[in-house]
Amino acid sequence: MSLSRKRNIIVRRLLQAVPVIVLSTFIVFGLLKLVPGDVAVTLAGDNASDERIAEIQHIYGLDRPFLVQYGVWLWKAVQGDLSSSLVSSESVLSSIERCFPHTLLIVFLAMAMALIIGIPLGIAAASRPGSSTDGFVMTVASLGVAIPNFWLGMLLVAFFALDLNWLPATGAVPISEDFWGAIGHAILPACALAAGGIAEVARQLRSSLVEIMSSQQVRTLHAKGLSPSAILWRHGLKNVSVNLLTVISLLFNRMLAATVVVEAVFAIPGMGNLIVNAAIHRDFPVVQGVVFAMVLIVVALNLVTDVLYSILDPRIR
Amino acid sequence: MMADTVVMADRRVSRLSKFGRWFRSDLRGAISLSFLVLLMLISALAPWVSPYVPTAQDFNATMAPLSAEHWLGADDLGRDTLSRLIYGGTASLYASFLAVAVAIVIGVPVGLLAGYLGGWVDEVISRIIDSFLSFPAIVLAIAVTGALGIGLTNGMISVGIVFAPQLARLVRARTLVVRHELYVDSARCFGASTGRILWRHVLPNTIQPVIVQVTLLLAGALLAEASLSFLGLGIQPPNASWGAMLARAYQNMEIAPEQMYPPGLAILFTALAFNALGESLRVALDPTMKRR
Numbered sequence: 001m002s003l004s005r006k007r008n009i010i011v012r013r014l015l016q017a018v019p020v021i022v023l024s025t026f027i028v029f030g031l032l033k034l035v036p037g038d039v040a041v042t043l044a045g046d047n048a049s050d051e052r053i054a055e056i057q058h059i060y061g062l063d064r065p066f067l068v069q070y071g072v073w074l075w076k077a078v079q080g081d082l083s084s085s086l087v088s089s090e091s092v093l094s095s096i097e098r099c100f101p102h103t104l105l106i107v108f109l110a111m112a113m114a115l116i117i118g119i120p121l122g123i124a125a126a127s128r129p130g131s132s133t134d135g136f137v138m139t140v141a142s143l144g145v146a147i148p149n150f151w152l153g154m155l156l157v158a159f160f161a162l163d164l165n166w167l168p169a170t171g172a173v174p175i176s177e178d179f180w181g182a183i184g185h186a187i188l189p190a191c192a193l194a195a196g197g198i199a200e201v202a203r204q205l206r207s208s209l210v211e212i213m214s215s216q217q218v219r220t221l222h223a224k225g226l227s228p229s230a231i232l233w234r235h236g237l238k239n240v241s242v243n244l245l246t247v248i249s250l251l252f253n254r255m256l257a258a259t260v261v262v263e264a265v266f267a268i269p270g271m272g273n274l275i276v277n278a279a280i281h282r283d284f285p286v287v288q289g290v291v292f293a294m295v296l297i298v299v300a301l302n303l304v305t306d307v308l309y310s311i312l313d314p315r316i317r
Numbered sequence: 318m319m320a321d322t323v324v325m326a327d328r329r330v331s332r333l334s335k336f337g338r339w340f341r342s343d344l345r346g347a348i349s350l351s352f353l354v355l356l357m358l359i360s361a362l363a364p365w366v367s368p369y370v371p372t373a374q375d376f377n378a379t380m381a382p383l384s385a386e387h388w389l390g391a392d393d394l395g396r397d398t399l400s401r402l403i404y405g406g407t408a409s410l411y412a413s414f415l416a417v418a419v420a421i422v423i424g425v426p427v428g429l430l431a432g433y434l435g436g437w438v439d440e441v442i443s444r445i446i447d448s449f450l451s452f453p454a455i456v457l458a459i460a461v462t463g464a465l466g467i468g469l470t471n472g473m474i475s476v477g478i479v480f481a482p483q484l485a486r487l488v489r490a491r492t493l494v495v496r497h498e499l500y501v502d503s504a505r506c507f508g509a510s511t512g513r514i515l516w517r518h519v520l521p522n523t524i525q526p527v528i529v530q531v532t533l534l535l536a537g538a539l540l541a542e543a544s545l546s547f548l549g550l551g552i553q554p555p556n557a558s559w560g561a562m563l564a565r566a567y568q569n570m571e572i573a574p575e576q577m578y579p580p581g582l583a584i585l586f587t588a589l590a591f592n593a594l595g596e597s598l599r600v601a602l603d604p605t606m607k608r609r
Contacts, residue, residue: 024448028457031478032464146536146588148543151581154567158574257453261544265567275456276548279463287460295452302451 006311013306017299022074028291029070032284073288082289087281092289095274100293102172103263103270105182107255109190110197114251117194118201119244125202126209127232137202144199149258153192153265160188170267189266193258197251201244208243212236242312249305253298339601346597349590356587360407369397371404372555380573389579393569398562402579405557409542409584412473412551412558416538417531419477424484425527429515431485432492442485449482455544462550469552472545473538480534487530491523498522525602532595536588543584559584 057063061072076083082092125137160166168185175182212218213236221231260272267273271290278286340347359366368388375395383390389398431442449457454476461475495501496519504518545551546560554561559580566577 020448031461148540148584154577257455279459298451
């Protein structure tokens with residue numbers, strides 16, 4: 001593929017991502033404005049005079065029309081200014097910079113586990129559909145989808161941290177300070193997070209492999225006299241790699257969400273912790289900032305997936 | 318008129334026998350459905366079947382182990398775990414159904430309109446759906462719960478809002494297919510209004526995948542309720558839900574680790590049952606899969 005075509009694809013996808021980002025931040029901004037009661041009244045504290053409330057409304061721009069407030073917020077956000085917390089007055093951007101590495105480490109570890117365990121399981125199940133191996137893998141997969149991952153986290157803490165004392169139960173260490181310490185703290189939360197991912201990878205891989213293996217193309221290969229294992233490894237898996245890409249980007253989105261609750265179990269000061277505390281204290285700039293950051297990440301990831309897609313699969317323009 | 322009644326009765330009998338055949342042929346679906354029906358019965362009859370008042374504190378029974386008086390033990394305030402599990406089930410099921418009802422009320426009409434009207438309406442609605450689907454669901458639910466005010470009902474309305482786009486996208490896709498069918502065209506020729514066409518002709522033909530998706534969403538809503546309540550954004554003390562019980566059990570894990578099994582297993586089995594029932598319905602309702 002020529003370089004300029006690749007560039008064209010990337011530019012077009014980038015342009016398509018802009019309205020999604022604008023619209024989704026607008027939706028969140030709008031939803032947060034559904035607040036019953038006035039934020040300024042809450043901020044001003046008890047027994048505040050009307051003048052004081054008006055002053056606070058003015059400081060935070062709450063007296064302006066909704067669209068103007070959104071426009072101002074977006075304009076600043078694009079320049080990297082996500083304003084600051086109403087509670088701690090720390091800048092939202094630096095809170096995110098502090099919290100995000102913890103979340104990212106867990107998600108990456110969990111993703112690696114999901115792929116390393118899920119792919120062999122999916123292949124094993126698909127190579128003999130209907131066999132007892134297949135049945136076993138599918139049972140494990142439906143358990144993995146249904147188990148609440150924070151409960152799994154609690155079980156892991158009870159067993160590996162409290163009973164066996166192998167790994168630390170809670171907390172986190174920045175990876176920049178102590179690499180192995182950070183990994184050690186992240187293993188249990190990542191396991192809790194990975195259960196659903198393993199199930200999802202195994203399921204999707206199995207169903208797309210089974211579909212390909214029953215296609216006419218594969219029937220021809222059989223007729224040519226290729227051994228079943230050669231067909232599975234050489235032709236089946238090659239065709240499945242594109243589907244796997246979709247699963248990975250979907251999983252990333254889901255793990256980013258699931259980590260919110262898992263972080264609460266393991267007392268990890270990550271993005272989940274940040275947004276839950278902000279939601280409880282009605283710290284809207286932080287809520288808005290975290291959601292904005294997550295939307296950016298998910299959109300960027302979808303972008304990368306799309307571009308890889310069009311490079312891997314020439315049928316897609 | 319007599320003949321009419323007979324035909325109707327006939328149809329009812331054949332539906333019943335169809336259900337009976339499905340029930341016998343699909344073991345997994347039958348077990349799941351029976352489990353869920355039993356669970357709903359227990360939840361509905363909670364005041365009569367639970368051995369204690371779920372919020373009654375008995376300080377002689379603090380952290381009681383499993384015994385004849387307290388079958389599943391008691392929590393740190395001496396509240397009977399079995400009673401809290403039963404009442405918690407009522408709350409968790411109510412929450413799941415509420416969230417999914419909100420998702421249906423928002424998602425289905427929006428999807429119908431987008432798919433049927435097409436043009437710029439479809440374009441705008443589809444972009445909004447895409448945007449909603451681009452953020453992690455529970456994160457959005459947390460943000461909205463914070464705005465609406467913390468509590469089980471608000472939390473589950475938020476979850477419903479977050480789930481709605483999934484249903485809307487599904488209904489839209491089905492409507493796009495159905496709206497060009499002959500029976501829709503003929504209804505239009507007979508002068509049926511748009512509302513009537515959507516309600517009488519399009520909706521019934523999009524409903525089957527929606528039923529499947531709704532069953533799967535119930536499992537998702539159950540897990541979302543557990544998450545929100547675990548985080549303290551859902552049900553508020555002293556009331557119990559399975560998620561809130563887990564949060565409590567986690568705090569006392571070092572003293573009474575066995576307390577985290579009842580609510581956890583309850584969530585796991587119920588979510589499994591919803592998922593399995595959804596998969597069974599998918600197979601039973603999908604005409605292309607039946608032929609295999």
